[in-house]
Amino acid sequence: MKLHVWNAFASNNSGSYTIVGRFEEEEQAARVAAELKEVLEAHGVWWDAANSERKEPERPSPLDVFIQKHGLTAGEDIGGWEDWPNYSGKQAPEAWAIGHQVFVHHDYTLTLPRTLGEFIYARGGRVETELDHAHHPLVSIFELWKGQHGQEETSSLLEALVEELNAEDGPLVTGVDGKVRPAWKEGDGFGEPMLRVGAVFEELPTSYTAVERIARRHHLHISVKVFEAWPDTDPLAFLRPCQPPLKRERTAPPPA
Numbered sequence: 001m002k003l004h005v006w007n008a009f010a011s012n013n014s015g016s017y018t019i020v021g022r023f024e025e026e027e028q029a030a031r032v033a034a035e036l037k038e039v040l041e042a043h044g045v046w047w048d049a050a051n052s053e054r055k056e057p058e059r060p061s062p063l064d065v066f067i068q069k070h071g072l073t074a075g076e077d078i079g080g081w082e083d084w085p086n087y088s089g090k091q092a093p094e095a096w097a098i099g100h101q102v103f104v105h106h107d108y109t110l111t112l113p114r115t116l117g118e119f120i121y122a123r124g125g126r127v128e129t130e131l132d133h134a135h136h137p138l139v140s141i142f143e144l145w146k147g148q149h150g151q152e153e154t155s156s157l158l159e160a161l162v163e164e165l166n167a168e169d170g171p172l173v174t175g176v177d178g179k180v181r182p183a184w185k186e187g188d189g190f191g192e193p194m195l196r197v198g199a200v201f202e203e204l205p206t207s208y209t210a211v212e213r214i215a216r217r218h219h220l221h222i223s224v225k226v227f228e229a230w231p232d233t234d235p236l237a238f239l240r241p242c243q244p245p246l247k248r249e250r251t252a253p254p255p256a
Helices: 026-052 062-069 115-122 154-165 204-217
Strands: 015-022 094-098 101-109 126-134 138-146 183-186 195-199 220-228
Touching: 015 026, 015 115, 015 220, 026 062, 026 094, 026 101, 026 115, 062 115, 094 204, 101 204, 101 220, 115 126, 126 220, 138 154, 138 204, 154 183, 154 195, 154 204, 204 220
Parallel strands: none
Antiparallel strands: 015 101, 015 126, 094 101, 138 195, 138 220, 183 195
8 A cells, every 4th residue: 555645835925026127317217117117006996897807807907008109118917917916905006206317116926027127218317227036125225425515514414314214103113113223334435425214114216215305305316226025134234333323313114
C-alpha cells in the first residue's frame, strides 16, 4: 500500500505596485498625472460595476479607449483579472505628481497594466522606478535642494524643516508606519541635497504632498526615491543618527 501526502499553502499573493516617472518640465508631469488619474479612476468604476454583476466585463473599457487614443499597445488582458486590483478596498490605483515626478501606486494588487510605463515614455518622460508586487515596506527618500530664490541661511533653514516635518501634525508623525522610525541627514558637500528625509508612509499621496508643501514654503526643490525594504533590517540606518537633531522630544505617532 502506498500513501501520498501533500502539504500546500494558498493565498491570493498580492503585493503593492509603484511606478515613478520623470519629466523635464513640472507642468508636463502634472498633466500626465492628471490624465492617468482620470483614466485609472474611470477604469476602476467600470471594473467594479462589471464585477458586481458577476459577469465578464464588456469591452471596450476606459483603459482600452485610452490606449487607442494615445496609440499604445493594446491587449485583451490589459486591465483585467490579473492586471487590476481585485482584493482591496481601493477601487483604483492613485496617481499624482510631485515636482518633475509622476507616481502611480496601489497597496494591494497582483500587478498593474504595462500601459502606465508605456504612456510615460510616449509623453516624453522616462521611468525611474517600477516596484512590481512588493511584499515588504516601501521606503521613501526625499531629497530637498535649495532653489535659486531661497534666501534663508542654511543652518536655520535645516532646523526649521526638521521641526515642521516632525510637528504634531507633520508628515513624519501623522502618516508613518510605526515600525520604522523616520530619519534625516543634511548633505555633506558639493552635489549633495541640502537634506535627505526617509520614512515608511501608510498613505503615499497624502504624505508625499504634505512633505512637498513644507519644502515649497521654503523655496526648495524636491526629488523622491522609492525602494522596497529588505526584511529584518533598518532601511533608514544610513540616515542615522539624525542631523540636525530635534530641539525637543519627538511627538509619538498616533496609535494604529
